[in-house]
Amino acid sequence: MTRGRTLNFWAALALVPALVGCGSGVPAPSPLATQGVTDAMIAAGNGDEWLTYGGGYDEQRFSPLTQITDKNVGQLGLAWSADMDTARGQEATPLMHDGTLYVSTAWSMVKAYDAKTGALKWSFDPEVPRETLAHVCCDAVNRGVALYGNKVYVAALDGRLIAIDQKTGKQVWSTKAVPDQKNYAITGAPRIAKGKVLIGSAGAEYKARGSIAAFDAETGKELWRWHTVPGNPADGFENDAMERAAKTWAGKWWEVGGGGTVWDSITYDPASDMVYFGTGNAEPWNPDVMSRGDGDALYTSSIVALNASTGEYAWHFQETPEDRWDFDSDAQITLADLTIDGKPRRVVMHAPKNGFFYVLDARTGAFLSGKPFAMVNWAKGLDPKTGRPDILPEARYEKTGGVFIGLPGLYGAHTWHPMSFSPKTGLVYIPTNNTAMAYKAAENFEITDIGGQMGLDFGAVAMPADAKVRSDVKAATTGALMAWDPVAQKEVWRVDYPGPSNGGTLATAGNLVFQGTAGGEFRAYAADRGTPLWSFPVQTGIIAAPMTYAIDGEQYVAILAGWGGLWDIFSGVLASNSGPPRNISRLLVFKLGANGKLPPAPPMNAMVLDPPAFTGTAAQVAQGGNLFSRYCSGCHGDAAVAGAINPDLRHSGAIASADAIKSIVVDGALKHNGMVSFKSAVKPADAEAIRHYLIKRANEDKALEMAARK
Numbered sequence: 001m002t003r004g005r006t007l008n009f010w011a012a013l014a015l016v017p018a019l020v021g022c023g024s025g026v027p028a029p030s031p032l033a034t035q036g037v038t039d040a041m042i043a044a045g046n047g048d049e050w051l052t053y054g055g056g057y058d059e060q061r062f063s064p065l066t067q068i069t070d071k072n073v074g075q076l077g078l079a080w081s082a083d084m085d086t087a088r089g090q091e092a093t094p095l096m097h098d099g100t101l102y103v104s105t106a107w108s109m110v111k112a113y114d115a116k117t118g119a120l121k122w123s124f125d126p127e128v129p130r131e132t133l134a135h136v137c138c139d140a141v142n143r144g145v146a147l148y149g150n151k152v153y154v155a156a157l158d159g160r161l162i163a164i165d166q167k168t169g170k171q172v173w174s175t176k177a178v179p180d181q182k183n184y185a186i187t188g189a190p191r192i193a194k195g196k197v198l199i200g201s202a203g204a205e206y207k208a209r210g211s212i213a214a215f216d217a218e219t220g221k222e223l224w225r226w227h228t229v230p231g232n233p234a235d236g237f238e239n240d241a242m243e244r245a246a247k248t249w250a251g252k253w254w255e256v257g258g259g260g261t262v263w264d265s266i267t268y269d270p271a272s273d274m275v276y277f278g279t280g281n282a283e284p285w286n287p288d289v290m291s292r293g294d295g296d297a298l299y300t301s302s303i304v305a306l307n308a309s310t311g312e313y314a315w316h317f318q319e320t321p322e323d324r325w326d327f328d329s330d331a332q333i334t335l336a337d338l339t340i341d342g343k344p345r346r347v348v349m350h351a352p353k354n355g356f357f358y359v360l361d362a363r364t365g366a367f368l369s370g371k372p373f374a375m376v377n378w379a380k381g382l383d384p385k386t387g388r389p390d391i392l393p394e395a396r397y398e399k400t401g402g403v404f405i406g407l408p409g410l411y412g413a414h415t416w417h418p419m420s421f422s423p424k425t426g427l428v429y430i431p432t433n434n435t436a437m438a439y440k441a442a443e444n445f446e447i448t449d450i451g452g453q454m455g456l457d458f459g460a461v462a463m464p465a466d467a468k469v470r471s472d473v474k475a476a477t478t479g480a481l482m483a484w485d486p487v488a489q490k491e492v493w494r495v496d497y498p499g500p501s502n503g504g505t506l507a508t509a510g511n512l513v514f515q516g517t518a519g520g521e522f523r524a525y526a527a528d529r530g531t532p533l534w535s536f537p538v539q540t541g542i543i544a545a546p547m548t549y550a551i552d553g554e555q556y557v558a559i560l561a562g563w564g565g566l567w568d569i570f571s572g573v574l575a576s577n578s579g580p581p582r583n584i585s586r587l588l589v590f591k592l593g594a595n596g597k598l599p600p601a602p603p604m605n606a607m608v609l610d611p612p613a614f615t616g617t618a619a620q621v622a623q624g625g626n627l628f629s630r631y632c633s634g635c636h637g638d639a640a641v642a643g644a645i646n647p648d649l650r651h652s653g654a655i656a657s658a659d660a661i662k663s664i665v666v667d668g669a670l671k672h673n674g675m676v677s678f679k680s681a682v683k684p685a686d687a688e689a690i691r692h693y694l695i696k697r698a699n700e701d702k703a704l705e706m707a708a709r710k
Contacts, residue, residue, distance in 0.1 A: 036150040036166065037097055039194055043270050048550040050096045053144045053189040054418065055547065058335040059267045061420035062507045063548045067555035068592060069510035073524045073534045078596030079556060080118030084585035085109075089139040089543075090562035092189070093418070093504070094587070096549040097147055100166070103560060103587055104142040104189075108156040112169060116551050118589065122169030126156045131676040133157075133635070136185045137205055143264065143416070143544075144189035146197060148217050155186040155199045161215055175220040183207040183257065193268040193275060193308040196223060200262025204280035204328065210260035210300075212277050214311060224311030228279045228299045229258035241313040245298040251291035259283030260300040264330040264416045267348075268308060272363065275308040276348060278329035285324050286441050288398045296321040301329050303350060303358075305365060315365035320354045321388065324398065325378060325439065326410035327354040332418050334428070335362060338487055340369075349486050351419060351430050353412025354389070356382060359486055371489040373482060374413035375434050378406050398441040405472060409437020411500060418504035418545040420513065425527050427483045427492055429513045433500035436476035442626065481505070481515055483530060493530035503559070504545025516542025516559055522588065539601040540584035558589045612656040614699050616692025624693025627686050631678055640697045650698035661691045 042051050055061045088106035095102045101115040107128050112121040146153040152164040159178035178184035184203045191198045196214040210228035230246040232254040237243040265278040282297040301320035320327040334349045346362040355376040359368045367387030379389035397404040417431040479497035503516030513525045518541040524534040541563035548557045562585035636649050654660040665687040668677030
């Protein structure tokens with residue numbers, strides 16, 4: 001919408017139905033929002049202000065601002081920047097209201113800046129315990145805040161939902177939003193729906209039962225909660241939907257929670273008062289571990305629609321039945337009005353990790369169309385009537401017993417990195433990955449082994465250390481910015497990148513698409529044809545999405561630079577053994593005619609492999625590899641190849657000493673850095689096996705480096 005010092009005609013028009021109580025689909029403002037950000041302001045759209053994570057209720061990430069266009073974007077320069085006080089992953093989209101830019105950073109910290117000058121107004125630190133990182137999949141990231149009334153809402157990594165005063169940065173209330181703070185975490189941005197704050201949680205690789213909950217925006221009181229998987233049948237079911245879902249599970253899934261976490265996508269439609277959200281993978285990945293067989297395991301890897309006022313089930317669509325590849329459906333859900341077969345349809349558009357682009361009826365969830373937008377080899381295709389995938393036999397790796405190199409892999413054809421939709425071009429702009437991943441059923445993985453609080457419950461080896469497998473995976477892994485026609489279900493244009501995990505996108509009425517790259521550039525392209533028009537070197541990778549706003553007639557574009565999370569975990573395997581540049585966490589703001597400069601870039605993070613000689617046994621390596629995959633890979637990388645944020649243990653001097661590894665892994669010598677003791681799951685003999693595995697891996701890759709130099 002366009003609210004700054006004054007409202008323009010269109011924003012004022014959008015407010016009228018809500019103020020007079022007409023049935024226009026725009027909700028009447030909650031009594032809680034008599035000042036500050038209101039329901040009607042969010043519904044009006046993302047013009048001068050950017051009031052919610054996706055720019056508006058529809059999550060289109062489209063701005064009607066036109067000062068910056070495909071004709072003058074070359075004049076864009078740095079207006080101001082602000083370095084963050086953490087070097088961990090940065091995934092948030094800033095919000096702007098009343099001249100203040102609000103952004104969350106790693107460890108769930110929140111900062112407020114003068115949106116015009118960059119002056120820091122306040123900073124809030126929820127003081128997340130650093131040991132929380134021991135049961136988080138993918139770094140201490142946070143994707144953003146929510147605004148409503150006079151409050152800022154942030155969901156902290158340790159499972160708290162916190163309300164902060166917009167003006168002072170002081171905490172107003174805090175409530176625990178998860179069942180427990182050992183198996184659950186929160187990395188996503190809250191959403192607002194008529195005085196309610198909506199949030200889910202992460203943890204599908206731990207002992208978690210997924211859910212989404214609504215909290216009163218004024219008091220923090222929980223109003224309703226809807227679980228995504230059924231609980232123990234002996235305890236009864238919360239609703240009919242859970243009873244129906246239980247028939248699609250087998251074994252004792254409730255003993256490990258079942259997964260299906262709502263860790264990112266939440267979309268609210270005020271016209272229907274429905275909330276749509278994506279759900280995570282079933283837990284554990286390997287269905288043989290829980291004897292769940294080939295059942296659908298509802299409502300995992302699905303889109304679910306609920307009545308936002310009551311939390312009652314409306315419909316669901318499962319995109320990946322019997323998911324065993326980590327193809328969760330938590331990618332952004334976008335609402336749009338499209339003309340399909342000559343008729344206007346209100347639709348849900350989704351590009352999840354499994355590689356198919358889906359268009360569903362927003363009212364009923366009926367499948368309208370679906371086509372692959374990336375390389376897919378786990379399914380032959382989708383049923384044209386139901387949208388159900390035809391799964392190929394070789395993709396069921398637990399049945400074949402061999403290695404399945406899946407396309408896409410667990411990193412996904414498109415994951416949380418936001419896409420955008422332009423009503424002007426009719427195209428969706430997707431940060432696309434052609435990724436591969438090797439899957440193999442883990443040997444001797446028993447249910448009694450599941451640690452829950454620390455171990456990743458894969459039940460499958462996500463990336464064997466075999467050099468040939470890793471080479472094949474690397475060769476099959478690329479990235480692209482893709483413009484997709486959702487009506488014709490076809491690619492219109494693309495810009496190829498050498499690696500995956502490039503940043504989220506922003507589309508504007510100035511015929512522009514903005515995107516940051518993992519390679520360290522912030523770029524602008526022509527939205528209609530994909531022509532590159534402008535770029536700015538930011539000295540670090542970007543995975544977050546940009547946003548735009550206007551103050552006093554000037555349009556600004558803002559982006560949070562710095563990367564981490566899942567990209568950091570897999571970057572070494574997927575990109576290069578030497579790793580990417582050092583991470584720099586920084587907020588960057590641009591406008592036409594500005595000429596700001598960044599400080600000199602720090603040196604590249606290139607370390608020499610110089611491991612001690614391998615003296616262990618094959619049995620120790622096998623044991624250590626299994627333990628590393630389960631307890632260490634979440635931070636230190638598959639096959640022990642890490643990125644730039646967490647240490648690459650192949651280079652660590654500690655692996656030369658059994659006592660040093662024991663003091664870190666078992667005794668918690670580095671707990672002040674977030675590396676807490678794993679003594680509840682890893683014994684001294686286990687730590688020694690992990691050490692020999694690391695030495696073996698380091699020597700293998702050292703040999704590859706030496707061979708490459710010849």
